[in-house]
Amino acid sequence: MSYDRAITVFSPDGHLLQVEYSMEAVRRGSTVVGIQGKDCVVLAVEKRATAKLQDDRTIRKIFSIDDSTVLAFAGLTADARVLIDRVRVEAQSYRLIMEDAPSAEYLARFVAEIQQKYTQRGGVRPFGIATLLTGLDPPNQRPVLYQTDPAGTHSRWKAQVIGGNNAKSLREFLEKQYTADLDEAAAVKLAVQALMEVVDSGAKTMEVCVVRTGGKREMLSESVVQSTVQVLEQEQQAAQQQQQPVE
Amino acid sequence: MSYDRAITVFSPDGHLLQVEYSMEAVRRGSTVVGIQGKDCVVLAVEKRATAKLQDDRTIRKIFSIDDSTVLAFAGLTADARVLIDRVRVEAQSYRLIMEDAPSAEYLARFVAEIQQKYTQRGGVRPFGIATLLTGLDPPNQRPVLYQTDPAGTHSRWKAQVIGGNNAKSLREFLEKQYTADLDEAAAVKLAVQALMEVVDSGAKTMEVCVVRTGGKREMLSESVVQSTVQVLEQEQQAAQQQQQPVE
Amino acid sequence: MSYDRAITVFSPDGHLLQVEYSMEAVRRGSTVVGIQGKDCVVLAVEKRATAKLQDDRTIRKIFSIDDSTVLAFAGLTADARVLIDRVRVEAQSYRLIMEDAPSAEYLARFVAEIQQKYTQRGGVRPFGIATLLTGLDPPNQRPVLYQTDPAGTHSRWKAQVIGGNNAKSLREFLEKQYTADLDEAAAVKLAVQALMEVVDSGAKTMEVCVVRTGGKREMLSESVVQSTVQVLEQEQQAAQQQQQPVE
Amino acid sequence: MSYDRAITVFSPDGHLLQVEYSMEAVRRGSTVVGIQGKDCVVLAVEKRATAKLQDDRTIRKIFSIDDSTVLAFAGLTADARVLIDRVRVEAQSYRLIMEDAPSAEYLARFVAEIQQKYTQRGGVRPFGIATLLTGLDPPNQRPVLYQTDPAGTHSRWKAQVIGGNNAKSLREFLEKQYTADLDEAAAVKLAVQALMEVVDSGAKTMEVCVVRTGGKREMLSESVVQSTVQVLEQEQQAAQQQQQPVE
């Protein structure tokens, strides 16, 4: 079979195989969780397979695009870097020309349209990444959460998971656990709890970022994440003990 | 077989396979219904597979092109976004140069010609979408309904269905039910009734838009759609009871 | 076999397969009949497979190119639209530069040369259409009839059929029935009679256009066509009765 | 085998297959005969497979390039038209720049070099035609006869045949019958006689053109050709009677 060669073409059943294959590259990437809270959006990323001697700073999967916009990705790191550079340039030139910051939706759409172009023209392959992007929504300066995928679609979410083999079950987990108007602590807790389903070793293998209404962005320190992890572990133990029969 | 590779070429029996494959992508998309009423056109779309936590606003399948023009699509979302952006720009530049709004037919033809180009040149694949476009017909400012498909044809319809596996049977349903000069309520009712053949969960999974003579466009609220759904369900129950034998 | 891939190349026996395959697309199109009369040319087209709710106006297969030039096609509608747009632009710019209308032959040659180019260069496929084009012949302003095909040839005819599976037998029918210097009524009657060999449902599924000496062009109304159909049906019945043996 | 794909490449035994296949297209074309007389060149063409209702004027295979230059071809009509247009433009621009008519050799070389280019570059296929071109030779304004073929060679001939399945045996016929310094009547007779070997129905299926010293070019009328045919038929009958044994 060769429907996926030379150019991204349709298979007889209407699929773009190169796009679907690139989604496998996303699936083989790290897990990224995004949670929309009342006055914040939380992005939490699995720092999978960090080599012991690798410097943490260069393997970050959460990138700032603008003062108030943050992007996390799952998939091919090199592809992500290139795409991120292009969004950063776009964000700056928008600011220069419009004398205002671009909205999160504008940037998410920008990312998605680049990704779409790489699925329709010959001579290039699709980008092997999905992204979660959070930035401000102009009317009320409240942060919002967008997702883009290799096909070039972008969509807005209350909570979403990309990357990893368990993205689907994590999404179901979030659907059960998510409630509207979470305060920041609760949103962080939910994001960390979701990651703990796929991550073993606690705060060290997580990266958590909060974007707040009005645009303040903060990478949470490992200790702050660790304390959330501990609270969750204690709750888990307590829950297990309750379930154990009393003899 | 390789008639579908590298460039959209003819198969020995005169088919363009890539175009036919892209129509499969349309078939795998959501169902879109369009009804021409006396003083309006109604577009109704199935909001299939909406993830629970996804924001409704970003998965809309009905897009405004211009003050008085609306486009709904079935097929690949990313392809649609790109095409919609190009129509919007065309609509604006037409208005600037001609100092008048483009007619619905002008815009439908514009969409179709872009789609055709992607079926005849090498290095690109066809767009994986069909569209229903409604806008005004200049002489009397009455809204009209156009369809375009991946092959690049455009045509005008009194009522039409695109997308979904049951498009053909829905089209037959419309052929039986459609009558000329429907008022707005009746046109909305017919559109919703058609969607209910393929949709289970009522108004939540539908999006309905009305374009009225003179150009007023309105997205119907979920409650308005829901009341139409309820009326239809009651009629259906009544019809079933009538059919049941009295014991 | 792959003589038909990537670029239109010769097969070992000197055929251009892509061109021959595109002629299959013409064969799968509607039937178009053209008749040269004394002071007119008649084009008659089968309106095959018109969906019940489709607006007749957008599925026409007879297009005006210029005040006095009309083109009908068989094959892929989307391809035809693109080609028609190019001829229209050429006709207008010819008129602007030459301060005179282009002759039918000029426009037929223009159509054919575009079609030829798409059979010799890589990266494109041939147009999947044949056309009948009628317009004026400058010296005496009498309408004449031209045909073009996917290979890019153009030729002039007294009567010709393109499209449909029965084009060949219809051509033989015309060769038997055609006489020189038909008046308009007789030319229309012959064109309709030819179409009735492939069409069942009468005037509704036919579109007939007359171009007259001096350039008056007229789309015949359905009622006019219908009366011709009835005359023909009565003649047919009379003929059948004559053939029946008297008991 | 795929030596003939994508680009005209050499086969292991040093052949250019696409060129040889295009010569099959020539072989499948009509027969064209050219005869160099004392003060003239005669071109005679078989009008094969003329549809009954087709207008003779548009299926001519002899084209005027310039006042004194004429070209006949065998092979794909659409390819010929395109090439002829290019030679006509070249002839005109030569006349404009040089203030003199181009020689027959100049134009034959021009045709041949275009044909050669289409055998050496990728992305195009060879022209599927051979041509006989006759025009004046400047020193004495005497017409001369050139041939070009799909490979891009041009050569001068006293008498030559291109096209048709019997070109080779016709060439042998000419080698036997040709004598130098034929007057116009004898040259026409020889050309017609050659065509009669492959054509059944007389003058109707022949087109004959004479170019005379000083540049007068004339398409012979059907009646003139017919009388030549009759003379030849009478001679043939007489010859057959002579050969019959007297009982």
Added chain:
Amino acid sequence: MSYDRAITVFSPDGHLLQVEYSMEAVRRGSTVVGIQGKDCVVLAVEKRATAKLQDDRTIRKIFSIDDSTVLAFAGLTADARVLIDRVRVEAQSYRLIMEDAPSAEYLARFVAEIQQKYTQRGGVRPFGIATLLTGLDPPNQRPVLYQTDPAGTHSRWKAQVIGGNNAKSLREFLEKQYTADLDEAAAVKLAVQALMEVVDSGAKTMEVCVVRTGGKREMLSESVVQSTVQVLEQEQQAAQQQQQPVE
């Protein structure tokens, strides 16, 4: 299978095969070790397969990019030379425009982005090299260690190994032996010790370079390296004797 032809495309399981194959070229290259010390970074390279008569200077695998930046590579030498030339030009033009030296991170990112581009566009193959790059970190002018790979990722390391078949086990060796804040002597010793795991013939087959805080870069002489080798060999012998049982 042909997922790796003509253009770097995704395989069904989301891999870019050409990129993975190019990593085999890296694996077939020489071993390069980088160690971050307290006030220095040490790069040590295996000079494998040095022909006896080859001039050492031209087979160096450690290249200066700038006064304070050094790059070592594993893989295809010719590819490396081309890439190094481009980084050198970038470093110079940065200095000219910014009137400051580029940081190590800037240059590592530059190298990586070139490498990424060669994995996404048609008509080129990926670079068959990985690099270790060390230069200064602007705030405190302390040298830092970066790695890039054929996929186009760049990352910062405390200690890293690229190239050779034993890169993975050497990396584990470094993970066990590495401690923070090594002084220069200890960092050199660790780098040499790592290389000795894959190299037999001592200092002659090693190249060692030190970049110090503030930017002083020094290629260690063979004698200095040799003395480190000897110390390590003595320690090794001592360790072996200790392990031997006393009889």
Added chain:
Amino acid sequence: MSYDRAITVFSPDGHLLQVEYSMEAVRRGSTVVGIQGKDCVVLAVEKRATAKLQDDRTIRKIFSIDDSTVLAFAGLTADARVLIDRVRVEAQSYRLIMEDAPSAEYLARFVAEIQQKYTQRGGVRPFGIATLLTGLDPPNQRPVLYQTDPAGTHSRWKAQVIGGNNAKSLREFLEKQYTADLDEAAAVKLAVQALMEVVDSGAKTMEVCVVRTGGKREMLSESVVQSTVQVLEQEQQAAQQQQQPVE
């Protein structure tokens, strides 16, 4: 196997197959002999397969490039014509710019470099010709003999044969017969004698050209060639009689 497709690539054993195949086209061409005499160079060409009615002048295989430069080729005529046109233009522009005639070596190198380019770039095939070129050597204005081949090499010869199936044995014949400082008569005789090994019908099927010191070039008349042929035939008969045993 497909090492010879799409682009001229190396086969596993280091051959460029398309180049070797094009040499087959040379081998299938006519035989060309070149002899360096004391004050002349002689080119003699086999006029193979001349059709009886073809005009000799247009099938020449010896072309003048410049007043003092002559080129003969073996292989595809159409390719040769194109290459010859380019050399002629180069010769003229050299003369214009340098105000001197180009040397034979300059032109031979020019031909060879064009031929080489067509063996290294994609989208074109090699030229299917070899050439012998003779022109003046500036210092003493003595003519010299160069050869070029489809691979793009050029080399100088005292005597050389290209084209035909017997080129190799003819080359051995020349190696035995050639002596230095041949006067013109002897050089012509040797060239004709070589051709007679492959040609049957005497002077008619030969074309002989002499370039003399100082640049006088002359095509020998058929009668001159014929007398050389006769002398050779008489010598041959005499030799055969000597060899016959006396009874």
Added chain:
Amino acid sequence: MSYDRAITVFSPDGHLLQVEYSMEAVRRGSTVVGIQGKDCVVLAVEKRATAKLQDDRTIRKIFSIDDSTVLAFAGLTADARVLIDRVRVEAQSYRLIMEDAPSAEYLARFVAEIQQKYTQRGGVRPFGIATLLTGLDPPNQRPVLYQTDPAGTHSRWKAQVIGGNNAKSLREFLEKQYTADLDEAAAVKLAVQALMEVVDSGAKTMEVCVVRTGGKREMLSESVVQSTVQVLEQEQQAAQQQQQPVE
């Protein structure tokens, strides 16, 4: 297998097959030996397969690039000529712009980078040659010896062999025989001795060039080479006699 088609791509084990195949073309070329002496570099080339009648001057394999730079190659002659032309132009333009001669290293790097480019881009094949280049090293104007290969690497050598099937064993021979600071006579003798291992017929089939400190370059005459050959043959005979047992 098709890893070697259309573009130079990696095979699964990280090889560039087109590059390795082109090295076969080098292996099939003549043997070239380079020796670094104290105040000179000697290049000696096997003149293999010289046709008896070929002019020696045009089959040279040692080319002057500049007053003081000389290049010898093994592999495809036509490729070499093209590359040599480009280096010569570069050497001249360097001299014009820098008002100084380019160093041998600069030119070797220039050659290598061109060769590398032809291994990474689509649409071209690698150059089928390796080169030995000798020129001056600016500081002390002493000649140095560089090698480049089809992969695009360049490296400096004390003594090196390229081309021929026995390059590897000749290299081992040189490794045994080479000593530092050879005077010119000894360097020439060593180079000739190496060639004699693969060449039978003495000085006639060798070409020897010496570049001396300060830039004097000299092609040794055949008689000088012959005397070296004789000395070596006498030494060889003497050595053989010594080895023969005395009876």
